[in-house]
Amino acid sequence: MTRYDLIRIPAARALLVNRWPQFLVRCIALVGFLFAIIAGLWGTPVGSRNFSIVFVWIAWWASLILVAVPLFGRGWCTFCPIPMPGEWLQNRALLGPWGRKPPFGLGRKWPKALRSIWLQTGAFALLALFSAIILTRPGVTAIILAAFLFMAIGASLIFERRAFCRYLCPVGGFIGLYSQAAPLEVRVRDTAVCATHTIKTCYTGSEAGYGCPWGVFPGGLVKNTYCGTCLECLRTCPLDNIAINIRPAGADLSQSRGRKLDEAFKAFIMLGSAFVYSAVMLGPWGQLKTAAYAIGSLPWLLYVLAFLAFVFVFLPGLFYLFARAGRSLAPSRQNVRRSFTAYAYALVPLGLAAWIAFSLSFVFANASYIWMALSDPLGWGWDLLESANYDWTPYLTQYVPVLQTLVLVVGLAWAGVTARRIAQEDNNPTAWRQAIPINLFCLFVTVGFLWLLVG
Amino acid sequence: MNAQITVASIAHPRLRHWPWFVLALIALAITFMPLPVGAGAPVSHDLRIAASQYNFDPGVIRVNPGARVTIELASTDVVHGLYLDGYGLEVTADPGQTATLSFIADKSGTFRFRCSVTCGPLHPFMIGKLKVGNNTLLWRGMALALFATAVGLWRFR
Numbered sequence: 001m002t003r004y005d006l007i008r009i010p011a012a013r014a015l016l017v018n019r020w021p022q023f024l025v026r027c028i029a030l031v032g033f034l035f036a037i038i039a040g041l042w043g044t045p046v047g048s049r050n051f052s053i054v055f056v057w058i059a060w061w062a063s064l065i066l067v068a069v070p071l072f073g074r075g076w077c078t079f080c081p082i083p084m085p086g087e088w089l090q091n092r093a094l095l096g097p098w099g100r101k102p103p104f105g106l107g108r109k110w111p112k113a114l115r116s117i118w119l120q121t122g123a124f125a126l127l128a129l130f131s132a133i134i135l136t137r138p139g140v141t142a143i144i145l146a147a148f149l150f151m152a153i154g155a156s157l158i159f160e161r162r163a164f165c166r167y168l169c170p171v172g173g174f175i176g177l178y179s180q181a182a183p184l185e186v187r188v189r190d191t192a193v194c195a196t197h198t199i200k201t202c203y204t205g206s207e208a209g210y211g212c213p214w215g216v217f218p219g220g221l222v223k224n225t226y227c228g229t230c231l232e233c234l235r236t237c238p239l240d241n242i243a244i245n246i247r248p249a250g251a252d253l254s255q256s257r258g259r260k261l262d263e264a265f266k267a268f269i270m271l272g273s274a275f276v277y278s279a280v281m282l283g284p285w286g287q288l289k290t291a292a293y294a295i296g297s298l299p300w301l302l303y304v305l306a307f308l309a310f311v312f313v314f315l316p317g318l319f320y321l322f323a324r325a326g327r328s329l330a331p332s333r334q335n336v337r338r339s340f341t342a343y344a345y346a347l348v349p350l351g352l353a354a355w356i357a358f359s360l361s362f363v364f365a366n367a368s369y370i371w372m373a374l375s376d377p378l379g380w381g382w383d384l385l386e387s388a389n390y391d392w393t394p395y396l397t398q399y400v401p402v403l404q405t406l407v408l409v410v411g412l413a414w415a416g417v418t419a420r421r422i423a424q425e426d427n428n429p430t431a432w433r434q435a436i437p438i439n440l441f442c443l444f445v446t447v448g449f450l451w452l453l454v455g
Numbered sequence: 456m457n458a459q460i461t462v463a464s465i466a467h468p469r470l471r472h473w474p475w476f477v478l479a480l481i482a483l484a485i486t487f488m489p490l491p492v493g494a495g496a497p498v499s500h501d502l503r504i505a506a507s508q509y510n511f512d513p514g515v516i517r518v519n520p521g522a523r524v525t526i527e528l529a530s531t532d533v534v535h536g537l538y539l540d541g542y543g544l545e546v547t548a549d550p551g552q553t554a555t556l557s558f559i560a561d562k563s564g565t566f567r568f569r570c571s572v573t574c575g576p577l578h579p580f581m582i583g584k585l586k587v588g589n590n591t592l593l594w595r596g597m598a599l600a601l602f603a604t605a606v607g608l609w610r611f612r
Contacts, residue, residue, distance in 0.1 A: 001513055035540045042473065047576055047578075047579075048573050048578065048579065049573070132576075132577065136576035136578075136579070137576055236556065280580075281580040282516075282567075282580065283582070284514030284515050284582060284583045284584050285514060286507075286509050286510020286511070286512070286514065286581070288576075289509045289510070289577050289580055289581075290508075290509060290510070293509075293577055325578070326592060327479060359503065361567075362580070365540075365569065365579070366579050392573075394538060394540065394569070397540040397541070398540060398543075400540075401564075401565070405592060405595070405596035408594065408596065408600070409599045409600055412603055412604065413603040413607060416607035416608075417607060420608075432608075435608070436608060439541060439604050439607060440604070443600055443604045444602070446600045447597055450593055450600065451593070454565065454590070454592055454596055455565060455590060
């Protein structure tokens with residue numbers, strides 16, 4: 001497949017290798033992040049008038065799921081401010097590794113038993129159970145953001161590199177999953193060059209930059225999932241062997257190497273969560289909303305049970321049956337577990353489309369709160385930009401169902417293509433039949449989303 | 456000799472992509488083909504919607520296309536509003552009071568109505584649906600989904 005290396009453009013290379021542009025953007029993001037915590041703790045408790053809710057769950061979320069993830073994969077991680085303070089402490093430096101001081105902290109390796117994304121998946125599911133209050137109460141959003149910050153600092157002081165990003169961040173987990181669909185990748189130009197480079201400065205670090213903060217050897221990268229696009233390898237490779245490629249979208253999904261059960265389950269959890277959120281938050285069922293909000297009550301416990309059963313048992317269980325049905329239509333040289341895991345990657349484009357469709361609904365309806373929150377971020381009666389008293393105005397809501405339909409249908413078609421490519425890995429002329437039940441599963445899920453979001 | 460000979464493979468290069476043109480035409484037909492918007496006389500509908508925190512009751516209302524709709528919004532706790540997507544109409548009701556909104560349902564489909572006055576934490580998610588005749592967008596979406604699945608299986612068989 002054809003790729004275009006952005007690093008071949010001298011200006012792009014200069015911009016990306018230089019630490020300052022990334023550092024400045026991250027500093028601005030850190031200021032915004034800290035201000036979101038302050039606004040959440042000390043600003044108005046009215047979510048739609050508080051910077052923390054409006055900027056985190058409308059502005060940032062819209063930028064992330066509608067733009068950053070589909071187009072740039074882990075592009076957000078390049079500028080994420082959350083690991084910055086921990087890294088500063090760990091590196092004993094703000095900007096670069098000049099002087100090569102030994103890292104501060106215990107520098108332990110992350111436990112082998114936890115080297116997966118199960119913790120991230122669990123963290124996401126845990127947050128999802130409380131999402132009704134996290135998304136709407138500024139104080140709770142602030143506590144969650146502060147918890148992320150302190151966990152990242154703690155992880156940097158105990159473990160080497162960016163352990164929080166790699167193994168704990170619930171947002172990073174799903175960004176990694178969906179970054180496989182993005183048309184952008186960091187890869188090496190020639191693996192043979194890496195093989196001859198004995199020092200591996202991309203992993204160990206050098207005067208020019210840190211060893212991969214994500215603990216990844218770029219020469220072995222076959223998919224985006226665990227590459228945080230932090231650009232350190234671009235700085236540390238003395239052989240000019242790192243490329244940032246524009247590539248066909250979803251190229252990683254046809255990559256048979258490195259498929260894992262934890263990633264497969266992440267796909268189910270994300271798809272299932274989008275389905276539950278669409279029903280609870282965007283549906284006309286007030287009792288469901290109240291149940292999701294009444295933390296600790298019996299209705300909430302029932303909601304929790306239903307949510308967990310749906311995303312961890314029902315959806316994977318149903319998919320397992322469909323995957324088995326596919327194997328009965330055509331022989332496979334893989335065992336059932338490997339088939340189940342492999343075909344789950346077809347849910348990546350479907351899930352991404354579902355999240356985009358879900359987000360379109362509330363982002364367009366509530367984007368006008370951004371102008372009010374900019375002018376009066378704490379809800380204290382300020383009017384910095386003379387837009388504090390703008391009326392709530394839903395934008396383009398008449399077109400949102402059309403957009404949602406298009407996005408869902410494209411996601412379905414993409415999932416179908418992915419499933420059939422996975423089937424063809426079996427190299428037998430009837431292998432495509434294995435993909436029939438998977439396509440039907442994706443069709444049923446898409447119809448379900450259409451019914452919830454457009455129906 | 457397992458090579459499969461198809462019309463497309465032996466056709467003039469300019470004609471090799473004809474199946475895709477046909478498929479695109481079918482997709483366009485599904486997208487834009489006129490569909491019945493729904494039967495039923497355009498009678499008047501007088502509806503009462505009770506608004507309480509995060510719930511419209513009823514949450515889903517159905518009317519015939521062209522009907523004159525009068526909605527009496529009754530707020531049972533705090534101030535609530537009702538903004539109707541697609542129609543761009545809005546009404547606000549004070550606690551214990553009612554307010555009325557009248558309009559002709561001259562656009563068919565399913566339209567969300569949402570609370571337009573901040574009424575509590577879950578306010579952005581206080582949503583209901585107005586269904587005017589058939590939801591042709593939903594049917595088109597389902598048909599396109601089915602078509603995409605069928606084409607995919609046919610193409611890769």
